[in-house]
Amino acid sequence: MTEAWWNDTLIARSDDIVTVEGNAYFxxxxxxxxxxxxxxxxxxxxxxxxxxxxxxxxxxxxxxDAAWYYPEPKDAAKEIRGRVAFWKGVTVKN
Structure with missing residues (x-):
């Protein structure tokens, strides 16, 4: 299970993660x-x-702006459609 935490708060949790360029897309x-x-x-x-x-x-x-997503990703990145990734101090851990 992968989790995203920020400010002592669980903000996302899933076992269905797509990793692209080292970023976990929930x-x-x-x-x-x-x-x-x-x-x-x-x-x-x-x-x-x-x-x-x-x-x-x-x-x-x-x-x-600590989370990003691609509303209409190009074909090469279609697997991240409907997913969101985090940065800027958000901790993502398994």
Whole structure:
């Protein structure tokens, strides 16, 4: 089972993880309800496509743009459609 923790809060947990470039992508339904907040931030990966971001809210604090996902990934990255990955101090562990 893989878990994502931030600010002493379990924010995602799943045994259905896709790992790409060392990042664990969790199914969106594995994320604790209410911890993700839409962000206007985007970035572009040449082979995955355009990433969108979420801020993470947990235990009364916000971690801006600490999660990302690809709403329309390119064919080479189709396995991460409907999944989210974390960074910026979020601990992901097995």
């Amino acid at each position: 199914p969106l339904d594995a994320v604790t309800p209410g911890v993700l907040e839409d962000s206007a931030t985007t970035s572009v990966c040449p082979w995955k496509g355009t990433a969108s971001y979420y801020s993470v809210r947990a235990n009364g604090a916000e971690n801006r």
